[in-house]
Amino acid sequence: MTTREVVxxxxxxxxxxxxxxxxxxxxxxxxxxxxxxxxxxxxFEGEEVADGDRTLLFRDRVSHELRRVRYPDCLPAGLxxxxxxxxxxxxxxxxxxxxxxxxxxxxFRAGYCDGCRYDAAGSRQxxxxxxxxxxxxxFAPR
Numbered sequence: 811m812t813t814r815e816v817v818x819x820x821x822x823x824x825x826x827x828x829x830x831x832x833x834x835x836x837x838x839x840x841x842x843x844x845x846x847x848x849x850x851x852x853x854f855e856g857e858e859v860a861d862g863d864r865t866l867l868f869r870d871r872v873s874h875e876l877r878r879v880r881y882p883d884c885l886p887a888g889l890x891x892x893x894x895x896x897x898x899x900x901x902x903x904x905x906x907x908x909x910x911x912x913x914x915x916x917x918f919r920a921g922y923c924d925g926c927r928y929d930a931a932g933s934r935q936x937x938x939x940x941x942x943x944x945x946x947x948x949f950a951p952r
Contacts, residue, residue, distance in 0.1 A: 814950045822944070826917055827893070828884035837882040841897040842867045850897070852877070889916060895946070908941035922946040 817838065824834040846852040855867040855876065864881035885893060892913040899907050905945065907915075915923070918940075923929045927950045928936040940947045 815903045820897055823896055824898060833884040836880055837884055839879050840882045841894060843879045844894050845898050909944040914941055918946055922949050925951055926951045
C-alpha cells in the first residue's frame with residue numbers, strides 16, 4: 811500500500827471536514843501521526859501551546875526524530891476518536907467495517923437519514939449498507 815493510495819482512500823473524510831487545502835493537510839498529518847502511535851511507529855511525547863495553537867510532539871521509534879504536528883482547527887470537538895477510527899478504517903482499506911455511528915450521524919443524519927424512507931427499524935440492513943460505504947448509498951426521500 812502506497813502513501814498515495816492511503817491519501818486517495820482518506821480524501822473523502824478530509825474533504826467532509828474542511829474545504830480548505832491547508833486544513834486538510836494539517837488534518838491528514840495529525841491523523842497520520844495519531845494512527846502511527848496506535849500502530850507502534852511513533853510515540854506521543856506531549857504537547858506545546860503557544861498563542862492558542864496546540865502543537866503535538868511525536869517521536870519516531872526508529873530514527874528517534876522529534877516531529878511537531880499542529881492540531882487541526884477543522885477537527886470537530888468531541889469527534890476526535892471517531893474521526894481517527896474512520897481514518898484508520900479507510901487507511902487500512904477495511905471494506906467489511908462501518909463508519910463510527912456518531913460520525914456518520916454528524917455528517918449525514920440531518921441532510922439524509924432524517925428524510926430517508928429507509929430510516930426505520932424494518933430497514934436496518936439498507937441503512938447498514940450506507941454505514942459500510944461511509945456515505946448515503948441508499949438514500950430515498952420520504
